[in-house]
Amino acid sequence: MDKQIALDIYKKIILSRRLEERVAELIKAGQVGGFMHPGVGQEALQCAAIAALRKDDYLLYAHRGVAYWVARGIPLDKVLCDLACKEGGTNHGKGGVMRVVYPELGVLGESGTLGGCFPIASGAGLSIKVKGEDRVVLCFFGDGTSNRGTFHESANFCAVRKLPVVFLCENNGWAVSMPTERSTAVKDIADRAKGYAMPGEVVDGNDVEQVYKAVSEAIARARHGAGPSLVEAKTYRLWGHWIGDPDSYRSREEVEKQWRRDPIPIYEKKLGDEKILTEAIKQEVEADARAQIDRAVEFMQKQPFPKPESALEDLYA
Amino acid sequence: MDKQIALDIYKKIILSRRLEERVAELIKAGQVGGFMHPGVGQEALQCAAIAALRKDDYLLYAHRGVAYWVARGIPLDKVLCDLACKEGGTNHGKGGVMRVVYPELGVLGESGTLGGCFPIASGAGLSIKVKGEDRVVLCFFGDGTSNRGTFHESANFCAVRKLPVVFLCENNGWAVSMPTERSTAVKDIADRAKGYAMPGEVVDGNDVEQVYKAVSEAIARARHGAGPSLVEAKTYRLWGHWIGDPDSYRSREEVEKQWRRDPIPIYEKKLGDEKILTEAIKQEVEADARAQIDRAVEFMQKQPFPKPESALEDLYA
Amino acid sequence: MRTISYAQAIKEAIEEEMRRDPTVILYGEDVANFGGIFRITSGLKEQFGEQRVFDTPISENAFVGAGVGAALTGLRPIVELQFADFLFTAGDEIVLKAGMWRYGHGGAYQVPLVVRCPSGAAGVGPEHGQCPESFFMHAPGLRIVCPATAADAKGLLKSAIRDNNPVLYFEHKLLYATKGEVPEGADYLVPLGKASVRRQGDALTLVAISAMVPKAMAAAERLASEGHHIEVIDPRSLNPFDRPAIIESVKKTGKIVVAEESYKTLGVGAEIGAMLMEQALEYLDRPLKRVAIPDVPIPTSPVLEKFVIPSEESIYAACRELLN
Amino acid sequence: MRTISYAQAIKEAIEEEMRRDPTVILYGEDVANFGGIFRITSGLKEQFGEQRVFDTPISENAFVGAGVGAALTGLRPIVELQFADFLFTAGDEIVLKAGMWRYGHGGAYQVPLVVRCPSGAAGVGPEHGQCPESFFMHAPGLRIVCPATAADAKGLLKSAIRDNNPVLYFEHKLLYATKGEVPEGADYLVPLGKASVRRQGDALTLVAISAMVPKAMAAAERLASEGHHIEVIDPRSLNPFDRPAIIESVKKTGKIVVAEESYKTLGVGAEIGAMLMEQALEYLDRPLKRVAIPDVPIPTSPVLEKFVIPSEESIYAACRELLN
Numbered sequence A, B: 001m002d003k004q005i006a007l008d009i010y011k012k013i014i015l016s017r018r019l020e021e022r023v024a025e026l027i028k029a030g031q032v033g034g035f036m037h038p039g040v041g042q043e044a045l046q047c048a049a050i051a052a053l054r055k056d057d058y059l060l061y062a063h064r065g066v067a068y069w070v071a072r073g074i075p076l077d078k079v080l081c082d083l084a085c086k087e088g089g090t091n092h093g094k095g096g097v098m099r100v101v102y103p104e105l106g107v108l109g110e111s112g113t114l115g116g117c118f119p120i121a122s123g124a125g126l127s128i129k130v131k132g133e134d135r136v137v138l139c140f141f142g143d144g145t146s147n148r149g150t151f152h153e154s155a156n157f158c159a160v161r162k163l164p165v166v167f168l169c170e171n172n173g174w175a176v177s178m179p180t181e182r183s184t185a186v187k188d189i190a191d192r193a194k195g196y197a198m199p200g201e202v203v204d205g206n207d208v209e210q211v212y213k214a215v216s217e218a219i220a221r222a223r224h225g226a227g228p229s230l231v232e233a234k235t236y237r238l239w240g241h242w243i244g245d246p247d248s249y250r251s252r253e254e255v256e257k258q259w260r261r262d263p264i265p266i267y268e269k270k271l272g273d274e275k276i277l278t279e280a281i282k283q284e285v286e287a288d289a290r291a292q293i294d295r296a297v298e299f300m301q302k303q304p305f306p307k308p309e310s311a312l313e314d315l316y317a
Numbered sequence C, D: 001m002r003t004i005s006y007a008q009a010i011k012e013a014i015e016e017e018m019r020r021d022p023t024v025i026l027y028g029e030d031v032a033n034f035g036g037i038f039r040i041t042s043g044l045k046e047q048f049g050e051q052r053v054f055d056t057p058i059s060e061n062a063f064v065g066a067g068v069g070a071a072l073t074g075l076r077p078i079v080e081l082q083f084a085d086f087l088f089t090a091g092d093e094i095v096l097k098a099g100m101w102r103y104g105h106g107g108a109y110q111v112p113l114v115v116r117c118p119s120g121a122a123g124v125g126p127e128h129g130q131c132p133e134s135f136f137m138h139a140p141g142l143r144i145v146c147p148a149t150a151a152d153a154k155g156l157l158k159s160a161i162r163d164n165n166p167v168l169y170f171e172h173k174l175l176y177a178t179k180g181e182v183p184e185g186a187d188y189l190v191p192l193g194k195a196s197v198r199r200q201g202d203a204l205t206l207v208a209i210s211a212m213v214p215k216a217m218a219a220a221e222r223l224a225s226e227g228h229h230i231e232v233i234d235p236r237s238l239n240p241f242d243r244p245a246i247i248e249s250v251k252k253t254g255k256i257v258v259a260e261e262s263y264k265t266l267g268v269g270a271e272i273g274a275m276l277m278e279q280a281l282e283y284l285d286r287p288l289k290r291v292a293i294p295d296v297p298i299p300t301s302p303v304l305e306k307f308v309i310p311s312e313e314s315i316y317a318a319c320r321e322l323l324n
């Protein structure tokens, strides 16, 4: 893995984690309303996978955390304004932080119903194919969401038409209070790829390199006309389902144990061993993240709310 | 295979084929209106699979042909009246021949949208499980229908809850004008079972014994609490998609070739070799089928149409 | 009489009916181990066991359709959707399967299914905040229930569970915490199809649905203090729909306002307006007023949401206009 | 002017727009190799190639939703559903995705998608014979188009394809074979949102939708022969909905009948009645008449179907009653 890429991913992971922490503070302090499903523990796979995309590729992110947007390079100002449902964000309060959108970077937005992403991703793949482009679509989804029928239909549709779509499952062990082994009949969701004759691969989602490699390969296949792939990244949701979740449905021991697999120290050790990361760089990255977040929060706080009547805009083109 | 069962299945196959032929005549002659998707070529698997059921089991048939009803023992009178949308059928003209229903034999009816059967079948399985019964559900569907999302959701649902449901795919090579290899990304639909950690098996759908054995085993597993299975029966639709289909989308050679795999002569030869079927019995079976059909057609012809105002009945319980 | 919350009333109804009838089961996402994301069903799994109260995968087609299949075969399933909006993800199972299975099969089966649908704008945006009752009021075969008080929440849910038809039961998220008097005893039922006159008056008829009822009552109070005594009618169910109750009231008042959280075009107010024009035209002395969402999705921002969702103020203003 | 069928008109519209704009694509079940089960699209695959005209698996969620995704990313997909009823199998993709994607994302994208929906009772029963327009007229964000003549079938479809919003295009199965004059030339367009006055008169306003239009015209003819000159209005699209055209007519006639193949409760007639009660109450001198399906699913038997589907006779009778 290229050193520069490795370090970039690191920076984005740190920025994501710090932003997530700040968002949680803002919400708990009642400074912003809104709804956030924190991605703490899953940033490594999210940032690594998105690092494998080209700028003109399409992205369908999932509902879990801020790292997708950070990794894709959407300005933090905008993300925070969407969180606060203020002007200055990407959707003018229409969709909040669950519908961050960024056409310039192929960020198509989010479906409020889980699994709504799969057909949309397939359609973006169809566009690419029909227009003869060499772009790809990366579509994130959770273990719980893998049980929606839209997954099946879309996987098959992409496979029979050889559409350039990479399906990336973040298997974090839970869907709200439902553990994966009770929601999902198969041990490895990647095995479902066999039902569509597409490649399916399991990787450790807390290992940046594994994710980057598997997703890059899947993207390369898609880009060269070999059709869709399924990658399953095993990870864990370290925080509750949403900010404020009592998280009463799983044991503290389980969560404690998983904190020992927190991808950040793992990655730091690895980058340290490879002499990519020094204590000085680390502090610089942290300071830079803090500064970026401070600036963005300040920007957000100064932004106005949308005009009430603007609720009537943006429906028809 | 028990000789009596083998012969019973034979009788039902012949009765189904002859009834199908008669129905086609009636429709072509304009004597009944209506809509029929003929099952010619698929009767062997349909009759063999249903023979494996107990009387108190549940059946969700598919839209392909009359053999399901014949095999299950629904009186022909009723089937023909449903075809003609007359009184004396099972649904009083409300649903026509696409919604033959027979609670006494666990025949739950049919979904007009393909794939609507899977959740219904799952629900019947759920009832059985909750009530602690040892009944099972047999759910037929086509290769094309295997691509509906409801298949995925239901297969997973049945698997995680270990519901007694047998999913039986009639892979007849086509979905209207769409050949299976273009609609379905996987060669053997039975392979999709792996995505739900359930047994999946391919059988020759034109071989009565193979089908009977595989379905019986799947039923036995379901009955004993081992959960759902998927059986794929490879067969062929020898006639058009519906009576009147121009059938312009496939070659005559292909169809000709498949007529050489017509399950009836194959089964007759086998039963003959095993000395179960003699020429005399054969003629008796044919005569009996003809007589039954004649009587039923006559009954149907004498039945009245439903009263127009009865259109307002049967909606609410 | 004791006072309990709308949420508690729903739970009591489920609990009592499950105790009364072993064929009643309850399932949905997160209802068993977690007690539901709105915490209505906590403790029920412990009480009735994992076969009768269980969590499902995220598979709305399968589990709503399975509700139909289970209802056909002798159970009385109560299925919880996490948000009413998800009815659309199971559109076929709701409209064509639940609504039409009985009819299409000539009455051979009945479908005693209840689908619980948490509805209503609450800062959760276009796909989690709808009151989609009107879509389904158009569909033949579906009972549509939308209680506004704790007492009705309980009594109507119990009736819905005992009903032999599929019922979409809309529970408004903003009503969960509201409290009201609820009769004790497992025999307390509220029949489907009977409107409730929440307040009597003869100056104007105000029909209010679900979370609009408390807003309507507040508006009526204010109008009363100004000398206008209006009648507030809560239909409580939209199918069956108590048409006579509304027609009778309008014959007395000659004026009607409908307040609802549907999109305006083809919301419940449309049916009411047309019905009155058919059956009470000569009694109408002022135009219809529909207070509803102005035909846009529900925006996420509270500022925008407030603009589109009918308020006590907008209901009051509509009544005022007719009373002038 | 040349005379062609409604079916042919649809094909011409697709053909011309595909020729004009390489981003227009067409897909659905059996549309390419077979030319569609109603044989509308035969030859198009040969003309435009398998990338632009192709058959899909039986996966309505995926392929309708893919239409949205493709529309977001620069194509103009025309998606054929085999029957309009299957809109419910893709309920989420239609109502929440197609209808709300643009709004929920603050207008960042547009969704130029056309979903072709063969509608109407034709002996095919409850799940293949509906005219479900009214369900979707309630949904914000969806254009709803329902041509009644060959000329409109062509002109409206061309406009729908060029429109930047999602359009549900309802083509009535019983109209496919009907013929009419259709202007030549690829520039012939009929704008969405403009009603057509099919016949002028001042005795009564008869609004008729889709396959009800020819029946309404026949009824009007009969009434004319009896000395009653009624006005027949075909809205042609339900979103946008040409409210002024109906209101103006009723101001002149004072009487209104709405004929449609929707279920009566919350059918289009409900919206028309409520709108008139809001905006034209003082002009109404007779009650509203809604000629629609009596709130049951569509039975399969032709005898029963005939009983529930509005006919020339029932439209005539409704008008007659108001004219007496």
Ligand SMILES: Cc1ncc(C[n+]2csc(CCOP(=O)(O)OP(=O)(O)O)c2C)c(N)n1
Pocket (backbone or CB within 6 Å): A037, A063, A064, A112, A113, A114, A115, A141, A142, A143, A144, A145, A146, A172, A174, A175, A176, A237, A241, C029, C058, C060, C082, C086, C089
């Ligand atoms: C169709 C649908 N059903 C249910 C929900 C409610 N819901 C939101 S997130 C969630 C859990 C998702 O689990 P998973 O896919 O594993 O993702 P994770 O939350 O673990 O990241 C649920 C049930 C929804 N938004 N859409």
Ligand SMILES: Cc1ncc(C[n+]2csc(CCOP(=O)(O)OP(=O)(O)O)c2C)c(N)n1
Pocket (backbone or CB within 6 Å): B037, B063, B064, B112, B113, B114, B115, B141, B142, B143, B144, B145, B146, B172, B174, B175, B176, B237, B241, D029, D058, D060, D082, D086, D089
């Ligand atoms: C959801 C849905 N989509 C499409 C149809 C129309 N349709 C009826 S039968 C059929 C083909 C089915 O193919 P398959 O499942 O292989 O069964 P076969 O007809 O070959 O027996 C289609 C597309 C339908 N009834 N429901």
Ligand SMILES: [Mg+2]
Pocket (backbone or CB within 6 Å): A142, A143, A144, A170, A171, A172, A173, A174, A175, A176
């Ligand atoms: Mg998860």
Ligand SMILES: [Mg+2]
Pocket (backbone or CB within 6 Å): B142, B143, B144, B170, B171, B172, B173, B174, B175, B176
């Ligand atoms: Mg087939």
